[in-house]
Amino acid sequence: MGSVRIGVSGWRYAHWRGRFYPRGLPQRRELEHVAACFPTVELDGSFYSLQRPASYLAWRDATPPGFVFAVKGGRFVTHMKRLRGVRTPLANFFASGVLALGDRLGPVLWQLPERQRCDLGVLEEFLDLLPRSTGAAARLAREHDDKLKTDPWTDVDADRPLLHALEARHRSFEDPAALRLLREHGVALAVSEGAGQWPLLDHVTADLVYVRLHGRTRLYASGYAPRTLDEWARRVRAWHDDGHDVVVYLDNDGDAHAPHDALALTDRLTDVAVPAAA
Template identity: 60%
Template sequence: MRIGVSGWTYPRWRGDFYPRGLVQKRELEYIGSRFPTVEINGSFYSLQRPESYRRWRDAVPEDFVFAVKGSRYVTHMLRLRQVETALANFFASGLLALGHRLGPVLWQLPERLRFDPGTLSAFLRLLPTTTGEALALARRHDVRLEGREWLHVDEDVPLRHALEPRSRTFGAPESLRLLQQHRVSLVVADTAGRWPLFDALTSDFVYVRLHGARKLYHSGYTREELGDWGELITAWADGRGAGDGRPRDVYVYFDNDARGHAPHDAETLISLLRAP
């Protein structure tokens, strides 16, 4: 079970979660001292650079894990269609420089993108299942990445993907079958009722995003609510919460950062999970 936050460069956290006087360039280092994982969300808005990924990698402990949010150009602009070059550019942009600290890749879909079997199947087939496959795909990048690409992996290891749709149509049996077939996790997203909360387990890991209990991105979670999430997470992790009884790795990211709740809620959840 890995519990962390989505992003780390929030002014609201300074002098609150971050100690007063902590310089901004050491905020990720501080995150690494408090949590075992963080979600990189800047990669959603634009392609990052290899030197950024290397700097982030070097700021955290050896056993730390980064989840990386996939490019919105792929999900929101191309809407999963004809995305091979865009995926190649994304994987060439530097995330492979994270090495063994690279965790799941998150693909968040727009609300108006409905499930289409052909589109989803074609997209899932393109997703690399190992870092070696990701490297092969990255080598097909276009000229926009020339001179700023990262084309190296230390070893060929499995690569995980999670899909966060915001249309209820992705709960259709055929959608779940495709996700299971490609071992892609259907994200469990708590969005204060704004978007559907899926609970189907479609992979060997569970990816949870907690966006706020009552007001999207703004509201915190009570200790009781976090206790309920803790019970679910523990059940997924030990197999009691899975229909097949198999334990799952669980990644949890708090995204209710607008008023600074995210890191405090993450710390409370961790303390509850550690309690006897």
């Protein structure tokens, strides 16, 4: 039977202070507060730039055992290189400290631009490069180049499975050949709701189902109505009942909707959702 983890995308939002974070809570303790409310969070800063091992260690230490970070892959790989010729950029990404999360490391998300169409050859080459375990990621990380501006982290405390999800935002990724490639590589095609700005691709391609909820009516801004949360709860339950592990990240951070909607969705799935640490 699969597991269900519900959380938020990112946590460092000034406008959450006093709305979700208690007034007076020091910024350095905001992740600790998130980890007390949710069993997972999507680490967003890694998308914009390579982070440092010290940061990953601090994030790991701020969370309890059993907590899981989903880590967004770098936009240099997805938006600048468009998945082409990315062996060394992937090595730099994994050498930047991702592996320092240890047993807190969950799936890695690769978010594509909205206009990027599916090129089957490029997709297959990229999927072939993705490490399927932390040990394989460490070996790839040792191929980093001098563009890595920090001390590399290429060690692991244990060799664990490493899962990946691809957030495609173009309908061409519904090509049966693309779905077959994803299934062959065990990579999840993310179910991503973006206020109608891109298609919601609902195809299960792996044991993992990765869901991102960016807003139903306004991107990153609108809250989810109770009936809409009921709808998502039914879908999550169905995936779980089919034996899938499901992660759901609310990314409608405007007006602090994301954490409150994530808690409301969790309330609808208390019998199957992994609870936050007490």
